[in-house]
Every structure is written in C-alpha cells, then in structure tokens.
Amino acid sequence: MSDTISEIKSGGEASLAKKYSQLLARQGILVAFVLFLVVFSIFSDRFLSTDNFMTVIRQASIIGTIAIGVTIVVIGGNLDLSVGSLLSFCTVLVVDLHDKIGPTGAIGLMLVFALLIGAINGYLIGYLKLNSLIVTLGMLSAIQGITLIYTGGQNVDIQNQEGTWFAFFGRGYLWGIAVPVLIFLGLALIAEFVLKATTYGRKVFSVGGNPAAAVFSGLRRNRMVFSTYLLSAFTTACAAIILGSRVMGSQNNVGQGYELLVLAGVILGGTSLLGGSGSITRTIIGVLILSFIQNGLLLLGYPYYAQWLVTWAVIILAVWLDIASTRGKIFTSFS
C-alpha cells in the first residue's frame, strides 16, 4: 500500500537521485538490517556463524510465530495486545495437561481454549465493533487472571522430560534444522501466501485499508475481523507449544511483555498500525532484527540496558523512515 502511494507520488519525472533516496527510505529496514549484520560481524568473530544464526532464528521463533497472526490482525485494521497473557495461558495449559491427559489431548484442548479466547476477542471487536485496543488490553489482564486462578500461582512442569514426543516441537531437529524454526517459517510461508494470493487475503487488506468502502462493496467486515483474531490466537497457541516444549515447564507470567515485543517486530517490519498495508515477510525481518540486536549486543559484551536503548532507537528510526517514505520527505516543513 505504502509502496503504491510513493510510486504515484514520485511519478514519471522524478530525478534518479530522488528515486534512489526513496528506494532507500522504502527499503530502509532492510538496509538497516544488513548494516547491523555487517557491524556485528566486524566486531565479533562469533557473530557470523551458521550456529549463531540458527540460534538467533530459533530464539526469534516464539515471538515471530505470534507476530504472524498479529500482523494479519493489524493489516485488518485492529490491534491485539492480549497475545502476551494468551501465550502464558496456553503454555501453562499445555504443560499442565501434558502430564494429566498426555501430549495429544493437551495440545488439542489447549488449541480449543485458545481459539475460544480468540473468538471472544473477534466477537467483541468484529461484531460488537468495540475498540480493539481497549478490548485486547482488557483481555490481557483478564487472561492473566484466569492463568493465575488455574495454576493457583504455582509453576507447572513436565515430569518426564526425556521420554515425551512433546519435546520435538521445542528441542527437536528435522533435516538439520531446529523444529521451532521450521514451524515459524512454515506458518509464515502459508500466511504470506494466503495474504498475497487468495481472495481471503485481499479481503483482509481492503477491510483494514478502507472499512467503509469494503462494506459498501459487499464485504462482511465483522466476519473478516472475527477471523483475524482466530488466526492470531492460533499462531499464539503454536508459539505456546514451542515455548512449553523448549522449557518443559512454565511460569504463569512467562509471556509477560511479549505483546509489546511482537508489536515492535510488526511495526519494525513496516506494517501500518492504521491497517490496510503490511506483509508477513517484512514482519519476519522486523522480528529477526530485534533478535539479532539482542544477540549481537550480548556477544559484544554490552550491558542489557544497551539492548533496550538500541531496540528503541531502531524502532523510532524504522517508523520515521516509514513516514518519510509515504510523504516523500525526510523532514516535514514547520507549518
């Protein structure tokens, strides 16, 4: 969407230099990403290795998997801040049920509950047309409350950690690649295909980009919005399976703060919070940047607060570049 706008703006007679700078602005996030990789590789001999890259992508897979669903919600013109505590809830549920009814039943039942919560979000926002920020923010604390009631404040753990096939999702390898990475990238591939190549995907874009026009052209906005929340609940549930299997236990606030990390990744990828534009591929780049920054700074031996500062600076820079690319100027005039 933003691509189209800047193309129209730049028109035919734009100078080469202008086109070049706009390309830079449009692909700024990619440029920044490459720049980061180069700088980190120069200063740390450990950074540029297949092992380290695989580690970082595996670490990014939990946030990334959630971000897939949230990107779709955001493209549809809404927000989902409930994913942090939904992740806690799903992880606690799947880990706790694992020892009670076995892995198959645990995963199945957890998915049912996750989709149920997604459906509540979707109903309130899609059909009752309540503000998504308020609904999902409320849901964030409501689900945390449910989690605390469910666990009674106790941590849950899987007893037989070596002998369960549940370990496959978080710790296993397939064709030499970590399973969390395969789940993450596999879901991303499917989601990108659905968004870009199916009618459903085009409907999500139009509902988010111009709700009124979408409704007038016969799209059922309520149903579309509802479905996006089911998707974000589903990807969050998948992330919970990875997390639970990786840790083989769960604290009841394990997902605390994830909603903002996910949103940061989505914004960094350039998906507009106003809806109607964005892509899964770019969200993945956004999430990977966040993950690489943390890994790189740690390998260089910077203290943890450097990670917070740099992450924040990168997000601001990304948003700025995004705005600059849509208005065609880096700075705005003071009028």
Next chain:
Amino acid sequence: MKKALKTTSFAILGSALMAGPAAADMKIGITQNNVGVDSYQTTYEKAFKEAASKTDGLETVVLDAGGDVARQIAQMQDLIQQQVDAIIIWPTNGQAVVPVVRQAHQAGIPVIITNSNIADAGQEFIAAFSGPNNITQGEYSAEMMCEALDGKGQIVQISGQPGYTTAIQRQQGFEQRLAEACPGVEIMETQPGDWNREKAQRVMENFLTKYDKIDGVYAGDDNMGVGALNAAKAAGRAGDIAFIGATNFAVGYEAMERGEYYGSVYQSPVDDAEAALQTAIDVINGKEVPKLNYFDTPKITQSNMSEFDKPVF
C-alpha cells in the same frame, strides 16, 4: 524457632484466658506484594494463614496489593484506620511505601517489613525487618561455586530482574565473596535473566556461542538456573559446567537428584511467613527484637539434599 513459636502461642493463650473469652486480643494486618504471581508468594500466604490460625487469640487481616504500589498504600491506610496492633508489609516497592510506613509509625502502629526490606529512609519508622539475607545467600552460592570448581575456572552469571533488591543483593554477595574467597574463579560476564526460565535459556545460549569454555553458571534463582541447564544440555555441554542457583525450586531439586545441578540455597516460604508472624507477635508483646531478623537459608547440594524436603514450588 518452632519451640519459640510454641512458647509464644502458650503465652498468648495464657493472656487470652486472662483477658476473658472470645475476643481476640491482637489483630495483625498484612499487605502482601503479589500473591499468585509466583509459587513462592502463594505458598507464603498459605503458610501465613495456617500459622495465624494455629495461634490463639490472634485475628489477621490478610491483603494483597497485586504488585500495585498505589493499591498497597491504600491498603496500608485502611489498616491504619482499622487500628490493627501491627502491620506486616511485603513492599511492592521499597522506596514508594516509605511515606505510608511513616504514617503508620506516627499513628502508633508498629510496622514489620517482610521478605525484602524498604529503603534506608524508612528504616527509622519500622519496628523490625524479617526475611532472608540475600547477601548471605549470594555468599553461600559463591562458596559452593568455589567448592565445585576447586577454586579455579571461568564462570558466567545470570542475575534476576534489574532493579529488584533481591537480585542486586544476591549479585553483590556473590561477587564480593567470590573475589575474596576464590580469586581463581573469574566471572566473565553477567546478564539478567529477569527471573524467567525461558529468558535465562536464551541468555545462556548466547553465552555458549560466545565462550568456548564455561566452567560454571551462577543463576539468581533455580528457575533461571534450570533454564541455563536446559540450554547447556541442548548444546551438549552440560557435563562440563557446574550449575549453582538460589531459592531452591522443585525443578532445581529434581535436577540435583539427577546429578545435573550442583547446588542452591534453600529458602522456605513457610519459614519466611512464620518468621514474619512471629516477629510481629513479639513486637506486640513488647519483646525486644533486633531490627533485622534473618531466618536461616542453608546451602543445599547434591550431598546434603536428603536432609531437605523437596520444595513445594
């Protein structure tokens, strides 16, 4: 400790009989930090209520601030209004509660701080502090690390959430004691794990990438220690590394049973709760109590773990 509790309960029983039947002759209010958010605090509350119900002539008002400073201040004010005989507070924030602690002090109600102390500015307004000594705990962990590595090696540290007194003090105690008792062991790097097992696991993965040789890991609690252990096991390097934690959790205890985890510091929320209640009762009864009441938090290692019950959290 248990004996002391019994003696006092008899004393209270005696005074209750003298004061006449039915009416409770002391009322203690407690406002806790955030029950339900972790197993330690949940077990603490249960133990506190249990100990209180076993004490005759004692009425308690048990409140929880849900981690919210403003709510805790309001709860303190409520307790002052109710004119309880003593207030126990588990501070949500050691700095922000100082004014309301002063308010209680001025109203003539003794305040007992439990688990983690408040800022220095508030010390003159409190009757006593009761809780674990986190500096000592850090020192114990340093001693165990030294023992595990025979005084020589390179280690990494995974600390608790930045800004938490417990995290800061454990780190302090660990680093100071290690430097003086074990100069041959070097801390290569410290990063926070935020009391979160998954985060600690991620941090440890990065450490394993960065350092080819890691002899030991000190984690600010067992939850993070087990996260680090998970990462090392996945990398096939757990056998070369000594893992030492603090606040022994059930998962840490089990890892010790399997011989994968060297040791930890045993801190029972039940002892914590009983000590706080006892201190409050002593204060009300006009007994001389020291300002700082630390309950015992012994070292637990693979060799002496049979003396301890498996933690319930």
